[in-house]
Amino acid sequence: MSAEPLISLRGLEKRFGAFQALHGIDLDVEAGSVVVLIGPSGSGKSTLIRCINGLVRPDAGSLSVAGRSVDLGDEGAWQRLRTEIGMVFQDYALFPHLTVLRNMTLAPMRRLGLSRAEAEAQARALLARVGLAHKAEDFPGALSGGQQQRVAIVRALAMRPKAILFDEPTSALDPETIVDVLDVMRGLARDGTTMVVVTHEMGFAREVADRVVFMAEGAIVEEGPPDALFGAPLHARTQAFLSLLRPTSEALHA
Amino acid sequence: MDFDLAYLMAQGPALMRGLWLTVQVSLISIVLSVLVGLLGAAVRVLEVPVLDRVVAAYVEFIRNTPMLAQLFFIFYGLPGIGLKLSLFWSGVLCLTLWAGAYQIENLRGGLATVGKGLREASYALGLTPWRFFHLVAAPLAIRVALPAMLNTAISLLKNSSYLQAIGLAELTYVAIDRISMDFRTLEMFAAICVIYLALVLVLSFLASRLEFRLNAPFRH
Numbered sequence: 001m002s003a004e005p006l007i008s009l010r011g012l013e014k015r016f017g018a019f020q021a022l023h024g025i026d027l028d029v030e031a032g033s034v035v036v037l038i039g040p041s042g043s044g045k046s047t048l049i050r051c052i053n054g055l056v057r058p059d060a061g062s063l064s065v066a067g068r069s070v071d072l073g074d075e076g077a078w079q080r081l082r083t084e085i086g087m088v089f090q091d092y093a094l095f096p097h098l099t100v101l102r103n104m105t106l107a108p109m110r111r112l113g114l115s116r117a118e119a120e121a122q123a124r125a126l127l128a129r130v131g132l133a134h135k136a137e138d139f140p141g142a143l144s145g146g147q148q149q150r151v152a153i154v155r156a157l158a159m160r161p162k163a164i165l166f167d168e169p170t171s172a173l174d175p176e177t178i179v180d181v182l183d184v185m186r187g188l189a190r191d192g193t194t195m196v197v198v199t200h201e202m203g204f205a206r207e208v209a210d211r212v213v214f215m216a217e218g219a220i221v222e223e224g225p226p227d228a229l230f231g232a233p234l235h236a237r238t239q240a241f242l243s244l245l246r247p248t249s250e251a252l253h254a
Numbered sequence: 255m256d257f258d259l260a261y262l263m264a265q266g267p268a269l270m271r272g273l274w275l276t277v278q279v280s281l282i283s284i285v286l287s288v289l290v291g292l293l294g295a296a297v298r299v300l301e302v303p304v305l306d307r308v309v310a311a312y313v314e315f316i317r318n319t320p321m322l323a324q325l326f327f328i329f330y331g332l333p334g335i336g337l338k339l340s341l342f343w344s345g346v347l348c349l350t351l352w353a354g355a356y357q358i359e360n361l362r363g364g365l366a367t368v369g370k371g372l373r374e375a376s377y378a379l380g381l382t383p384w385r386f387f388h389l390v391a392a393p394l395a396i397r398v399a400l401p402a403m404l405n406t407a408i409s410l411l412k413n414s415s416y417l418q419a420i421g422l423a424e425l426t427y428v429a430i431d432r433i434s435m436d437f438r439t440l441e442m443f444a445a446i447c448v449i450y451l452a453l454v455l456v457l458s459f460l461a462s463r464l465e466f467r468l469n470a471p472f473r474h
Contacts, residue, residue, distance in 0.1 A: 082378055095372065096472065097390075097394055110381065111381070142474045
């Protein structure tokens with residue numbers, strides 16, 4: 001195995017009009033590792049992970065995935081990249097007019113060229129893995145938020161991605177269902193899935209992350225293994241952020 | 255009071271022939287105008303360069319000129335540049351272009367309700383903008399736009415009576431033709447109003463069945 005990171009960002013910049021959302025971001029994500037991005041609202045975490053699959057186009061810098069550099073201006077290149085990198089959103093974003101099964105077979109049939117039978121067999125196996133095999137024929141609106149998010153995770157997995165990006169996957173959920181979704185994510189991490197996770201679940205970050213990255217004002221302030229970053233943060237900015245969170249952060253530590 | 259039912263019954267076969275032509279020209283135009291609406295709305299929403307301007311100009315032109323003038327332009331004007339269509343297809347073209355412009359706007363309204371989240375989710379799965387449009391956005395937009403789209407279809411059906419002005423022997427043409435010979439205005443106009451009403455009720459019923467079926471995913 002090569003030591004080269006699966007995802008590598010160098011000097012990434014993003015502006016929205018006069019607002020500089022990202023300043024010269026350098027980030028490496030090793031294959032099979034879990035990188036958790038934390039930081040206050042507006043710090044650029046969601047913008048950063050959207051730059052990894054081109055939902056937000058970086059203005060400058062470079063991105064390479066699995067050793068291939070991505071031409072930032074080429075929509076076709078982004079579209080190909082997106083079949084290799086999955087994404088899970090805060091609001092699940094399941095297609096409400098399609099059954100759970102169709103949600104999961106649509107892209108694999110259109111983009112991976114799977115037959116309907118192959119795509120459905122794969123979808124049912126993935127649903128069984130997250131305890132939702134019995135929901136295959138239901139429409140998303142009939143599912144709880146936690147169930148929808150688990151479907152969204154396996155919908156991303158159905159594309160057999162090299163990595164999955166998570167944008168605050170539990171922020172819209174009630175505490176009971178958060179546990180189910182985090183369990184699924186722990187399972188993925190154990191299986192060696194490469195994950196980049198934006199979250200406010202500090203318990204999850206501490207337990208599952210290989211590396212925690214703290215962002216503020218569109219820049220990476222510091223990063224390191226969870227024990228170091230949570231236990232002995234170097235920067236005052238990190239210390240201030242963590243001290244605000246600490247009273248609630250352990251509550252959901254499963 | 256002099257309502258001659260026997261006279262009306264005798265006109266039945268002629269009215270039925272007119273009705274059949276009205277149904278044909280309207281149904282074909284309704285289907286084609288929905289296709290125009292979908293294509294035009296896709297071009298507008300996906301912001302296809304140049305074409306989106308063309309579509310916007312087309313919608314403005316249709317909305318701001320009388321349908322009768324559009325009809326005369328197609329039937330009497332276009333032959334001047336070598337484009338000669340039959341009566342029937344002139345009628346279909348006129349109704350399709352007229353209603354298509356409104357269907358574009360109806361669908362644009364529906365598309366505005368499809369959230370950015372679903373677009374991002376589609377793109378994140380590697381789907382192209384066009385696939386997002388026809389697999390996700392359009393099916394959702396049609397559900398929202400259906401009542402407005404039905405209104406446009408009803409207007410199209412009623413406006414098919416304009417086609418008598420170029421001599422297409424649809425329902426209204428048949429009535430006027432008979433009146434010019436027999437002067438039975440009361441009977442004939444009453445008859446065609448009842449027939450148009452019945453047609454619109456059938457159309458509304460079909461649309462409500464469609465709406466019921468399309469909304470199945472949202473009933474829990």
